[in-house]
């Protein structure tokens with residue numbers, strides 16, 4: 001079954017109100033729903049005397065009864081479909097009542113209603129509501145929900161969307177609570193939670209003076225880990241008022257932490273549900289990276305209240321309408337709260353490794369896909385991260401004020417509606433009087449565009465000429481691409497390293513409008529040939545090729561006024577050096593690291609003016625995955641050898657400087673998860689990691705001392721990682737054991753502990769990964785544990801996953817097949833690393849292919865896994 005965007009039809013029926021009644025039992029939950037239904041005046045189905053059948057989605061449901069306007073519907077008037085019901089309709093308006101039964105306890109897919117550590121919770125996006133009851137489960141059907149929950153006394157906390165309007169005991173001594181959501185919403189935003197939960201409370205006063213109650217619910221043991229999320233939430237609420245003029249709209253905003261969760265979090269109206277790992281933190285148990293991730297995800301889900309809930313998607317092809325926009329919003333929020341340049345570097349690194357690889361792989365799809373078998377497979381880096389880049393480009397093209405005018409118009413025009421990416425772009429155009437016709441291709445064409453830039457200087461006229469050629473590789477189903485409209489931000493550096501003025505007003509940066517296959521741009525009034533700083537701030541999700549020399553890159557690294565491009569110049573330099581090393585290795589020459597790279601790293605390390613977080617980023621070599629993505633054909637062995645060699649050579653050459661820097665930053669300050677302190681820890685731990693690469697006993701002792709004395713998880717985990725990767729077993733093992741001993745009660749730390757081991761670059765990691773799967777704390781039904789152990793190994797351990805015997809791939813294939821029976825969404829995601837087999841050279845590619853094939857031949861696959869595997873085998 002493939003669904004196509006071009007087949008979209010407005011729904012035949014609308015649901016004005018949805019009244020739900022749950023009687024919770026682990027294996028036998030009774031759901032009663034009462035739907036006020038009416039014919040959609042805008043329906044596109046053929047008009048006529050007879051009304052079209054009412055189609056309801058339903059999966060894994062036991063139907064008990066069906067009645068219309070109080071009368072049981074006879075079997076002759078409805079049909080059970082493989083995934084739903086078709087009901088014969090006699091009136092254009094009626095009340096449908098459905099009773100059905102579901103089994104939350106055995107629901108390991110974590111979609112619909114399920115149990116997590118005894119707590120009931122739901123995940124309905126994208127198509128999970130159909131696992132709760134029969135319903136038109138599509139986002140363009142918006143309804144007002146009232147939800148009653150009846151549960152045994154062990155579940156004192158019963159939550160759903162909106163405001164609580166009733167709470168009482170039933171005659172048989174159970175608890176009954178009713179919630180009413182005043183905002184019409186699609187079923188994917190429905191949520192229910194029931195459990196024995198503790199709460200942290202706070203409040204927020206909106207710009208217009210409305211008091212909002214804020215609550216975070218967790219199991220009792222986690223109650224002290226909610227402060228950071230609460231602070232982040234209040235910051236996000238203020239930020240959305242200040243930057244977008246958006247206020248919160250209900251009297252209460254609730255957040256619940258759940259241990260079993262497929263994704264990061266979910267923006268259900270008034271009742272956000274979070275993966276515990278994305279909301280719980282304390283200085284002793286969470287790293288800086290976790291603190292920052294929590295701030296951004298709390299912001300993300302909160303921002304969805306406008307970009308997603310008040311204005312939602314017409315259909316799932318429009319997913320990036322809410323996700324791309326909301327990721328852009330959360331990225332700007334994080335940039336405002338922390339270091340803007342470092343946030344940008346992190347986001348671009350992710351895009352360049354994982355999203356570019358997706359765009360160049362068998363599952364490549366446009367930001368707005370035009371077909372899918374299973375929508376869960378399209379919650380991708382392309383829809384989210386590239387989608388955010390597309391919104392960022394609009395922001396760049398319109399400027400901050402113009403963009404704000406556009407977003408105001410968008411929210412005003414479409415409040416309460418289910419709309420399309422086209423509506424978003426149209427609002428941006430209309431508010432600014434601009435034409436984004438060509439720009440729209442970013443939504444419809446897949447693949448990463450390449451810009452080939454060359455230049456010339458006409459000394460006689462003082463004119464500098466930049467020539468830009470764009471192209472985009474073919475992707476599945478799209479052989480020919482039309483040129484994109486690309487905002488290319490550039491600056492020109494003079495011989496003194498300063499930005500040249502590009503016009504009489506003294507502008508030093510221009511956004512070139514690249515829109516043709518080949519185009520030239522002239523800069524006049526120059527005395528000498530400048531050095532271009534291209535794609536500043538990564539102004540478009542493209543690859544830029546320009547024949548920079550080593551000297552020019554060193555110059556940019558030292559002088560570019562754009563911090564992002566300073567970092568990027570360093571990355572280009574490292575990339576060139578690593579390419580040379582790979583070549584030397586393949587051709588049997590001795591390896592030697594370019595001395596200029598060493599010098600460049602040394603001066604970065606000794607530059608007191610740079611933000612330490614930026615220094616840490618600049619000292620980090622491009623990851624093996626990034627290197628792999630940039631190769632036409634991947635020779636995993638050469639990449640690994642080259643990168644390990646370069647790291648070792650840098651560590652050896654810069655030992656003294658690294659040690660000085662480490663010592664200077666190694667002081668015990670009280671822990672604060674604030675940008676300045678995070679930056680210092682980041683640089684300190686980058687130095688430590690390099691020092692341990694040398695495997696010198698005295699340097700490893702530094703890691704051991706840091707491990708033993710650390711008062712926060714950032715320092716403790718960094719030290720342990722260095723030991724695990726570089727110390728001998730007699731040093732690493734006791735550290736791992738004592739760490740587990742100390743933290744075994746803490747789920748989040750145990751996940752981190754799993755991850756440190758599965759990502760170890762040491763030989764034998766695959767064997768320890770198999771052992772970890774036997775560990776009492778491991779659960780195949782818990783996605784966080786699966787991601788930590790199996791995902792860590794397959795996605796974040798390039799060296800051991802690509803071991804030459806292919807056992808890494810076989811292992812992954814085996815686990816994917818087992819997982820598919822429990823949780824198809826997770827299985828389909830986990831299989832990704834072996835779907836890129838075509839890009840690998842030699843036997844490794846064949847072994848990967850064989851592993852993938854074994855998944856296909858293992859038996860009946862879920863729709864999720866089938867889509868990914870079948871598309872990757874062709």
Ligand code: ARG
Pocket residue numbers: 125126127263265266267300301323376379
């Ligand atoms: N809307 C959620 C978020 O990005 C993610 C939901 C994921 N659901 C799924 N079926 N993959 O905040």
Ligand code: ZN
Pocket residue numbers: 300304322323326
């Ligand atoms: Zn989202």
